[in-house]
Amino acid sequence: MTTDEAVADTGTPPPAGLRERKKRRTRNALVRAALELFTRQGYERTTVDEITEAVEVSQRTFFRYFTSKEDVAFASQEAAECHFFAALCGRPADEAPLAALRGAALDAWGSIGDSIEQMVPPELHIRMYRVIESTPSLLAVHLRRIAEMEERLAREIARREGLDIDADPRPRLVVAMFGGVIRVAGKLWGERDEGDEEEGDSVVTLRDLTAFHLDYVGPSLAKQWDK
Amino acid sequence: MTTDEAVADTGTPPPAGLRERKKRRTRNALVRAALELFTRQGYERTTVDEITEAVEVSQRTFFRYFTSKEDVAFASQEAAECHFFAALCGRPADEAPLAALRGAALDAWGSIGDSIEQMVPPELHIRMYRVIESTPSLLAVHLRRIAEMEERLAREIARREGLDIDADPRPRLVVAMFGGVIRVAGKLWGERDEGDEEEGDSVVTLRDLTAFHLDYVGPSLAKQWDK
DNA sequence: TGTCAATTGTCAGATGCTGACATTAGCCTC
């Protein structure tokens, strides 16, 4: 319990010790059980006791792995977001800010499975995304997490461009607008085929929808950057 | 409890009946006591019991006026947001979308006092805004409320321009980006003079900061709108 | 004044979450 725990996801293939492996198994089991219940019967209608009973651990153990019931709902999101941020950091240095953000978003969506399949089935991750979007209390937390991510993105953009985040508002502004576009795309996608369940198709659809909206406002945002 | 309750703010000067007046008084007293406690000792460290004891009503009564502890924290925000939306609706029809949003925002900030002074002192409203921005759980709800407001704004913009909100993404996109700018301005303001407390000055500062940021990205956003 | 309906209070209980302490179980040394 010394080093990670806050990361808790980014590819750590062989967690040598038996203890570590057991911990990871328990954690993943809790996440799977929680998302399964949340997506099946709804977030509010699922109690923490139901989750812990499904995994056969005490309620207290649950709250040692997750700070709150909300926390577990975002476990796979957390992994996906780390994946996205890593994609941004891996972008070539000569790319313009918006191009780098766009590329990172599309890359991350393309390889979403690699980053979370050890924890939960990607299809469950997608279903959970819809639950988040349609559950007010989860949506609120989701938006706050997005805001935190935007802050990190703005700092990374500022770093890439050699700008002072406190002196130049452009990094924050371009990220804020980028985030706005992403959210609009996600929302429209969520409202689209509400009860269809087209499995793997959904990921592609959301990815394409995002690309479409980004390309729509991209030119003018880029112009704004140069001023 | 039949008609309003959800509105609960927009200027209703003489609520004739004794019952209605008493209800409004109780409600306002709860809001004032709550915001006073929240701003003095923090949101998390304040219990609902403390609020109800200060007003001398039962806890059950509190939850009849407000659906949750979070709810009361946004009572004055709700009024301010209605004020802003009304300002947008009152804008001349020939104004461009972004100009109308800009004008409504600045007007609303200018006359913020008129819309909430019956409920709470404007200075308390401002202090509460900072508590919201700096309290994670409240910030989350705040962002969700903003998202809901943006949806309403997008629909109003679409109506003004005679567009179909489901067919043309521009209303949502311009509003999303407008909202992003507003949030950046609000965040920067909140971080600025953290412990200064310059009273009325604060409102002016935030208003000006908003105007500055809007003017910064305004031209390019307007370009985006025309295509 | 007396009846009706709305407001409030009281009570019990579900749920989320935390601290304290006991118990179990992996790990490491001798």
Next chain:
DNA sequence: GAGGCTAATGTCAGCATCTGACAATTGACA
């Protein structure tokens, strides 16, 4: 491989938010 160390888990008590049910109070209106 026995025993001690420490991390993980379980148990229990308790606080806070929030809700339903029912009783008591109080304004409204004939």
